[in-house]
Amino acid sequence: MIIKLNLSNNLQPFPIILASSSPRRKQLLEMIDLHFDINPSSVHEDFQINLSPDEFVQYYAKEKSLDIARKYPDHLVIGADTIVVLDGKILGKPKDSNESFAMLKSLSDRTHSVYTGVSLNHINNEISDTFFEKTDVTFIKLTDRTISYYIETYNPLDKAGSYGIQDWFSVNVKKINGCFYNVMGFPLAAFFNHYKRLVTGEW
Amino acid sequence: MIIKLNLSNNLQPFPIILASSSPRRKQLLEMIDLHFDINPSSVHEDFQINLSPDEFVQYYAKEKSLDIARKYPDHLVIGADTIVVLDGKILGKPKDSNESFAMLKSLSDRTHSVYTGVSLNHINNEISDTFFEKTDVTFIKLTDRTISYYIETYNPLDKAGSYGIQDWFSVNVKKINGCFYNVMGFPLAAFFNHYKRLVTGEW
Numbered sequence: 001m002i003i004k005l006n007l008s009n010n011l012q013p014f015p016i017i018l019a020s021s022s023p024r025r026k027q028l029l030e031m032i033d034l035h036f037d038i039n040p041s042s043v044h045e046d047f048q049i050n051l052s053p054d055e056f057v058q059y060y061a062k063e064k065s066l067d068i069a070r071k072y073p074d075h076l077v078i079g080a081d082t083i084v085v086l087d088g089k090i091l092g093k094p095k096d097s098n099e100s101f102a103m104l105k106s107l108s109d110r111t112h113s114v115y116t117g118v119s120l121n122h123i124n125n126e127i128s129d130t131f132f133e134k135t136d137v138t139f140i141k142l143t144d145r146t147i148s149y150y151i152e153t154y155n156p157l158d159k160a161g162s163y164g165i166q167d168w169f170s171v172n173v174k175k176i177n178g179c180f181y182n183v184m185g186f187p188l189a190a191f192f193n194h195y196k197r198l199v200t201g202e203w
Numbered sequence: 204m205i206i207k208l209n210l211s212n213n214l215q216p217f218p219i220i221l222a223s224s225s226p227r228r229k230q231l232l233e234m235i236d237l238h239f240d241i242n243p244s245s246v247h248e249d250f251q252i253n254l255s256p257d258e259f260v261q262y263y264a265k266e267k268s269l270d271i272a273r274k275y276p277d278h279l280v281i282g283a284d285t286i287v288v289l290d291g292k293i294l295g296k297p298k299d300s301n302e303s304f305a306m307l308k309s310l311s312d313r314t315h316s317v318y319t320g321v322s323l324n325h326i327n328n329e330i331s332d333t334f335f336e337k338t339d340v341t342f343i344k345l346t347d348r349t350i351s352y353y354i355e356t357y358n359p360l361d362k363a364g365s366y367g368i369q370d371w372f373s374v375n376v377k378k379i380n381g382c383f384y385n386v387m388g389f390p391l392a393a394f395f396n397h398y399k400r401l402v403t404g405e406w
């Protein structure tokens with residue numbers, strides 16, 4: 001019943017680069033046994049651009065991936081972009097503690113959406129695949145005390161929406177609907193599904 | 204706007220014991236800044252017992268907590284019990300690779316439920332609070348190859364339902380509905396909500 005196989009060789013026919021400096025994305029890709037180098041792209045989001053949330057994350061995921069893929073045309077390059085959306089408005093990273101406070105206050109007792117775009121590009125093999133994943137996250141009612149404690153202790157200014165679902169703030173997550181890892185910044189199941197089709201045809 | 208406070212002192216008025224040997228529960232409780240000792244209970248589940256899933260996990264969470272709380276009446280003791288339920292049937296830990304294969308095969312392309320019961324007991328302070336959390340988990344269609352690779356590589360015989368949502372198997376999770384950490388074995392948000400009411404009245 002149990003089939004012996006060496007998945008690693010099948011699944012990694014060419015070298016991979018992750019075009020992101022996010023430690024969370026690194027950790028998630030390591031979790032699924034892929035080997036890769038990290039080479040962050042220098043592309044930055046322009047939040048004034050007129051795109052819907054799913055267009056936005058796919059656009060920037062692809063820009064980031066291509067930025068590096070052009071320099072390493074024999075590598076598969078993974079780009080990703082994550083945003084938090086409330087009432088159709090994109091929340092980026094807060095610029096200071098007060099903006100962080102206001103942002104978290106606005107998410108209290110409500111459901112918001114996390115979008116991540118992922119783009120896989122291998123120039124020499126003519127591979128180009130871009131997709132996105134959306135997850136709904138519902139917070140409990142957040143007291144000012146809870147928000148203040150979190151900002152003081154965790155200083156979440158480097159995070160879209162001003163929280164990390166994998167840190168202390170998780171105590172305030174009432175429920176999620178969709179892929180959990182997407183909220184951390186990388187939709188593992190969707191990625192693996194696309195990836196394995198690209199590299200093996202089927203698996 | 205930002206309130207300074209020392210949460211740690213407020214939130215931990217007495218010593219805490221986690222009555223579980225699960226490294227995942229330890230990791231999750233550490234994530235929310237609690238300090239605790241580990242003293243696993245010796246209570247084992249009897250899967251022949253005639254209880255519904257929510258009754259089952261609450262019953263064993265309380266048994267485990269009280270087992271240790273009686274020995275340390277001045278500590279708050281946390282007990283927990285997690286099961287996987289498919290079609291009303293409880294899936295425990297598989298006894299060997301073949302049972303693991305069959306179990307994962309049965310979860311393919313379907314939604315199952317993960318129940319965790321948590322019980323908090325402090326004998327001297329007459330605290331006793333028991334609750335449960337349920338999360339629905341949907342897997343993509345699992346090929347025999349995927350299942351075999353996972354069993355060969357990760358040997359998931361110590362896990363209820365024969366998978367860990369925090370390891371490689373996460374690539375097969377299409378979506379979850381509810382608390383993610385509950386699937387890892389400890390519903391952090393529900394726990395913290397109960398805990399803070401117990402120790403501070405309100406927060």
